[in-house]
Amino acid sequence: MKVYIIGAGPGDPELITVKGRRLLAEADVIIYAGSLVNPALLQYAKAGAQIHNSASMTLDEVITVMEEAVAMGKKVVRLHTGDPSIYGAIQEQMDVLAAKGIEYEVVPGVSSFLAVAAALKREYTLPEVSQTVIITRLEGRTPVPAKEKLASLASHNATMCIFLSVHMLEAVVAELIAGGYPPDTPVAVVQKASWPDEKILRGTLATIASIAAEAGVDRTAMIVVGKCLDGKYALSRLYSPDFGHMFREAK
Incomplete structure (x- = not known):
């Protein structure tokens, strides 16, 4: 056994x-x-x-x-x-x-950050938008190494999935803006992704804290930040007719 x-x-x-x-x-x-x-x-x-x-x-x-x-x-x-x-x-x-x-x-299991992408119907890694996903959290009772502070990670402007931090959303926003995300960066907060009572909130760094407060969302939620949420991206080369690979010749 x-x-x-x-x-x-x-x-x-x-x-x-x-x-x-x-x-x-x-x-x-x-x-x-x-x-x-x-x-x-x-x-x-x-x-x-x-x-x-x-x-x-x-x-x-x-x-x-x-x-x-x-x-x-x-x-x-x-x-x-x-x-x-x-x-x-x-x-x-x-x-x-x-x-x-x-x-x-x-x-292994399906992580909540993947269920959140499904709920939002968004792809985290879009061509010419972001090819990196950062999974992190704001420092709370569990400390975060100095080089992994949100403000430091924000300098990449990559797609970011923030766990265990929605109850400190105002502090999250302050760190992200201080680190380099523009205030108009799209943000989504998804509470209980894939549950029957799933709730999705959308806004920007400038507005999301007040939106979440008004909705009463302060636990069991993921914060997603990044331009992948705004719908603008380049098409993948993988399916382009002039792109060849071992399974398909370029046309």
């Missing part, structure tokens, strides 16, 4: 991977991040599965449940929101499991 660390996806129960759903259905013990994971995913659990909500648990308590279950020959699923490798706090869990000699496997 081993521990499976699984990305649950952004919220829609159908956006968990096929492998993730199979393992969830086979699990004897499920520990899910209840503050973020859609509880509708627990419909895939088998009858009699032991289910723990880790929102009220410490790391030691989570590890104890895993260790005791594996010792009894049970299959354990640790269910994280989105993809567990992004702000999932899984490294500390994996390191403890490895130190204890407990085998584990990570199953």
Whole structure:
């Protein structure tokens, strides 16, 4: 038996991977991040599965449940929101499991920043607009390295997806403008992407804080910044008739 660390996806129960759903259905013990994971995913659990909500648990308590279950020959699923490798706090869990000699496997998931792109119906990497996506957050209780401050990253004017920061939106805006994004840069705030109560707000750096405040959006939301949102871009060379590659000759 081993521990499976699984990305649950952004919220829609159908956006968990096929492998993730199979393992969830086979699990004897499920520990899910209840503050973020859609509880509708627990419909895939088998009858009699032991289910723990880790929102009220410490790391030691989570590890104890895993260790005791594996010792009894049970299959354990640790269910994280989105993809567990992004702000999932899984490294500390994996390191403890490895130190204890407990085998584990990570199953990737659909991250919320990808669900947000789908909700917005926008491509992050548009020709002659941006070919870089920066995934980051504003400094809060978790510190951010000096070179990764928002103002420093903003100097690239790339597409930026900002996690865990919507409750500090005014500070986010100030940092981004100080770093070089013009005040008229398009911004979108998407709350609970792919959930039934998904909410999309659009504006610019100059207006988005007041728009979000008026809508009461201050948690469980992604901030997307960049010119990819304004609809202007060059066509891809990949499908141009005068562009040849190994699968198609230029015309």
